[in-house]
Amino acid sequence: MRNTLPLLQAGRRFPAIERQRFETLQMNLGYLCNLSCIHCHVNAGPKRKELMDEATMHLALAVASKHNVATLDLTGGSPEMNPGFRRLVTQAKASGLHVMDRLNPTIIEEPGYEWVANFLADHAVEAVASLPCYSEENVDEQRGNGVFESSIRALQKLNGLGYGKAGSGRVLNLVYNPNGDFLPPPQEKLEQDYRRLLGERFGIEFNALYALANMPIKRFGSWLLSKGRFDDYMQTLEDAHQDANVDNVMCRSLISVDYQGYLYDCDFNQMLGLPAGGRAKLHLRDLLVDDVPRPITVARHCFGCTAGQGSSCGGALL
Numbered sequence: 451m452r453n454t455l456p457l458l459q460a461g462r463r464f465p466a467i468e469r470q471r472f473e474t475l476q477m478n479l480g481y482l483c484n485l486s487c488i489h490c491h492v493n494a495g496p497k498r499k500e501l502m503d504e505a506t507m508h509l510a511l512a513v514a515s516k517h518n519v520a521t522l523d524l525t526g527g528s529p530e531m532n533p534g535f536r537r538l539v540t541q542a543k544a545s546g547l548h549v550m551d552r553l554n555p556t557i558i559e560e561p562g563y564e565w566v567a568n569f570l571a572d573h574a575v576e577a578v579a580s581l582p583c584y585s586e587e588n589v590d591e592q593r594g595n596g597v598f599e600s601s602i603r604a605l606q607k608l609n610g611l612g613y614g615k616a617g618s619g620r621v622l623n624l625v626y627n628p629n630g631d632f633l634p635p636p637q638e639k640l641e642q643d644y645r646r647l648l649g650e651r652f653g654i655e656f657n658a659l660y661a662l663a664n665m666p667i668k669r670f671g672s673w674l675l676s677k678g679r680f681d682d683y684m685q686t687l688e689d690a691h692q693d694a695n696v697d698n699v700m701c702r703s704l705i706s707v708d709y710q711g712y713l714y715d716c717d718f719n720q721m722l723g724l725p726a727g728g729r730a731k732l733h734l735r736d737l738l739v740d741d742v743p744r745p746i747t748v749a750r751h752c753f754g755c756t757a758g759q760g761s762s763c764g765g766a767l768l
Contacts, residue, residue, distance in 0.1 A: 454671035455722050457680065457750070462688055464748040464756075465696055469715075472742045474704040475514050476523040476717060476763070477502065479532040481709070484560050485597065494527040502709040504534040506734065509711060511541055513737045523704070523763065525552040525717060530566050543573050550576040552625075552763075555604035556597055567604070571611040574619055578660070579605065582627040584647045605654050614655040622656045625765075627664055631674060631683040633690060633758045634661035637766035660765030663687070663754045668721050687753040695760035698767040701746050707734060715746045717763075724749065 480501035483494035514522060522542045529535055529551060542549050551570060558567050570577055581601055605622070612618035624644060628634055641659035648654040664670050666683055674680040705726065706714040713732040714720035725731045727743025760767025 452672040452675045454667055454675065454680065454751075455724075455749075457684075458666070458722070459749050461684070461750055462753075464750060464752040465693070467696060467699070467702065467746045467748065468744045469742060469746055470702045472517050472519060472703065472705060474521040474523050474700075475510060475519045476525060476704055476706045477507075477510055477529075478525050478706065478708050478717060478720060479527065479529040479535060479538075481527045482531045483527040483554070484531070484557055485528075485554055498527065500709050501532050502534070502711075504537065506707075506709070506711040507534050507538045509734045509738075510707060511538075511545065513734050514542075514547060515545060516738060517742070519547070521548045521550060523550045523552070528554060528557045530557050530563060536565075536569060539569075539573055539575060543575075548576065549573070550578055552578045553580070554601075555579045555581065555608070556600040558604035558607060559600050567607050567611060571608075571613065571620055576621040576623070577608060577613055578623045578625060579608070580625045580627070581605070581644075582625070582629060584644050602652050602654070605648075605656075606652065609653070609655055614657055623658045623660060624656050626659060626661045631664070631677075631679050631686070633663055633686065634761070634766075637661040637759060658765070660763075661759070661761070662763075662765065663757060663761040665718050665751055665754045667718060667751055684750060684753070687757040688750070690757035691753050692756055692758070692760065692768065695756035695767045698760065698762070699752075699755045700762040700764065704763075705737075705742055711735070713737070713742075718751055718754075719747055722749070722751070 481494045481498035482501060484496060530553060539549055557563050608622055613620040614622035626634060626640060637659060640661055644659050666674055666680060674683050701715045706717045706720050708720050711734040713726040715726050724747045727745045728747040729743065755761050
């Protein structure tokens with residue numbers, strides 16, 4: 451795996467920014483996943499062993515309580531593959547937290563994980579399901595043969611439990627990623643296409659589509675380097691930068707925590723090993739006695755969040 455960090459710390463500087471508030475605690479429960487996707491910025495896969503333990507999960511809930519955090523944003527890997535996932539969600543919901551689960555929908559069909567869909571529904575967890583295209587060819591190119599069909603069946607099951615249905619209280623949002631080194635198309639138009647094609651072909655309903663740019667780090671960054679496209683992709687991101695997006699980037703209201711409990715300004719910085727606030731490594735324990743750091747560590751990959759319509763964990767910014 452080729453490291454893109456030295457290239458991201460050189461060249462054009464990203465504007466300096468600070469955290470404005472602490473509303474969301476994004477927890478990476480580990481890098482174990484049932485898929486190994488080309489665009490994955492985590493380099494997750496079936497052979498990864500890193501998993502958050504329950505002591506760290508309890509500490510995260512204590513931090514959320516102390517700082518009046520509103521949302522627990524669970525990611526991975528496949529967060530459901532962490533053995534403590536169900537207990538964490540149950541305790542978080544009992545404490546009044548809004549819980550989001552960033553899942554790849556194929557996990558619902560994975561042997562041993564048949565419980566996932568019903569569990570999410572029973573606890574009214576917001577499902578943020580990755581479906582990088584409405585085209586079977588494009589999805590399987592990114593994620594592997596058969597992934598599209600499995601994802602469709604999983605989304606249909608979630609719909610059957612009320613997800614994506616008006617008035618159900620069970621929110622299903624989909625996530626699009628480009629299948630190459632180009633920016634996402636306009637999110638609003640793309641969402642219309644998703645609704646029409648998934649609805650007509652498969653009867654699938656959902657609440658919103660998030661269009662995310664691919665980040666030039668980890669597996670996707672290494673792919674760019676191997677194809678000799680890294681510099682061109684960075685130029686694409688930098689040329690499309692819009693200052694208006696800087697005010698709305700997710701790191702202004704979020705803290706990311708890795709499976710060991712260390713803090714980062716976002717999940718992308720976590721994968722690059724860039725600690726929160728640019729200081730020595732901070733841990734969840736530090737937030738029990740101190741406030742979150744205001745300065746945000748930036749590098750050239752941050753242009754991936756401000757290029758074009760913008761990109762964040764909640765989709766387009768403009």
